[in-house]
Amino acid sequence: xxxxxxxxxxxxxxxxxxxxxxxxxxxxxxxxxxxxxxxxxxxxxxxxxxxxxxxxxxxxxxxxxxxxxxxxxxxxxxxxxxxxxxxxxxxxxxxxxxxxxxxxxxxxxxxxxxxxxxxxxxxxxxxxxxxxxxxxxxxxxxxxxxxxxxxxxxxxxxxxxxxxxxxxxxxxxxxxxxxxxxxxxxxxxxxxxxxxxxxxxxxxxxxxxxxxxxxxxxxxxxxxxxxxxxxxxxxxxxxxxxxxxxxxxxxxxxxxxxxxxxxxxxxxxxxxxxxxxxxxxxxxxxxxxxxxxxxxxxxxxxxxxxxxxxxxxxxxxxxxxxxxxxxxxxxxxxxxxxxxxxxxxxxxxxxxxxxxxxxxxxxxxxxxxxxxxxxxxxxxxxxxxxxxxxxxxxxxxxxxxxxxxxxxxxxxxxxx
Numbered sequence: 001x002x003x004x005x006x007x008x009x010x011x012x013x014x015x016x017x018x019x020x021x022x023x024x025x026x027x028x029x030x031x032x033x034x035x036x037x038x039x040x041x042x043x044x045x046x047x048x049x050x051x052x053x054x055x056x057x058x059x060x061x062x063x064x065x066x067x068x069x070x071x072x073x074x075x076x077x078x079x080x081x082x083x084x085x086x087x088x089x090x091x092x093x094x095x096x097x098x099x100x101x102x103x104x105x106x107x108x109x110x111x112x113x114x115x116x117x118x119x120x121x122x123x124x125x126x127x128x129x130x131x132x133x134x135x136x137x138x139x140x141x142x143x144x145x146x147x148x149x150x151x152x153x154x155x156x157x158x159x160x161x162x163x164x165x166x167x168x169x170x171x172x173x174x175x176x177x178x179x180x181x182x183x184x185x186x187x188x189x190x191x192x193x194x195x196x197x198x199x200x201x202x203x204x205x206x207x208x209x210x211x212x213x214x215x216x217x218x219x220x221x222x223x224x225x226x227x228x229x230x231x232x233x234x235x236x237x238x239x240x241x242x243x244x245x246x247x248x249x250x251x252x253x254x255x256x257x258x259x260x261x262x263x264x265x266x267x268x269x270x271x272x273x274x275x276x277x278x279x280x281x282x283x284x285x286x287x288x289x290x291x292x293x294x295x296x297x298x299x300x301x302x303x304x305x306x307x308x309x310x311x312x313x314x315x316x317x318x319x320x321x322x323x324x325x326x327x328x329x330x331x332x333x334x335x336x337x338x339x340x341x342x343x344x345x346x347x348x349x350x351x352x353x354x355x356x357x358x359x360x361x362x363x364x365x366x367x368x369x370x371x372x373x374x375x376x377x378x379x380x381x382x383x384x385x386x387x388x389x390x391x392x393x394x395x396x397x398x399x400x401x402x403x404x405x406x407x408x409x410x411x412x413x414x415x416x
Contacts, residue, residue: 053244
């Protein structure tokens, strides 16, 4: 195999996190490359549904030295618009991206690492894994019990309702993806049953301002992972029930008013029948309670710091309204034509041959710094801050990890 090169740092992945790290390394004069399996922002090009919009407003879309400059700061970017934003950023920052390069193996090699790709090997002192947390779809094992006549697909493969068979759709997962797809598919004339477990209820607007304005202004997006009592649980909190439409709140009440049937968490499939948890009422009560706590925290912050901001009066939202007895079973063979899994993703490090995994096969790291010297990870949920996986959250994490990486390179050079 042809040798691709020897360099200080290899960054794997040219999404927003990889591009942010590249900019930080360039500012510090660190020689590096970004290896991208396809094109810049590949997942936004090929793994998103047609109508998707970001959950953060345009004014919050920024990367180191670069920010949104269009005419709709309060709008929400489509996938295509985000691809354009990231592509323009890569050109503006002169990021050294090598496209169509798939990493097949990463191993320790002497004082550094060998990164094997379909186009040759790279030797480097340090590696940044910026492939994100959404590489592989998560589909529960119980999917094996779905009757063969029923169409199944994960949200990553979904593009629009026209690819679905006519008839009822069971959507499993009630976080941001699940509620958005339920709204779209129900509007297409296909009846939807939405299976909901633990979820985060959140309005699009509160007291006249976008919810992300409140999250940013109050400091909640800056909250650091070390402040959490249970960091691992904090990293697993579901994405909030939001949709990228100005002023539109999309919660279970809104979906039920549209005709969507809401049932509990899918707990099993037996003899072609889906079985749902009976705890839906309690789950929704907890989500309502947490919502009111969040809004109360915003009100308290405003009383202390922002009385002159001129926002609207405090408000509270109608508690989640459910049927007296949500159904506990659904005959998939007779009543459902499609099961759509909105059950999330996991990172894919199948090519990583470095002993940095725990017994569950998850990458071990301390806020992005692995136990293997010179190996870093970036772009995972709540990596260092609550905003870590957001586009605008990449900069602070990249700067902190970039400083650590540069210190490591200095030590490694002196040792060499």
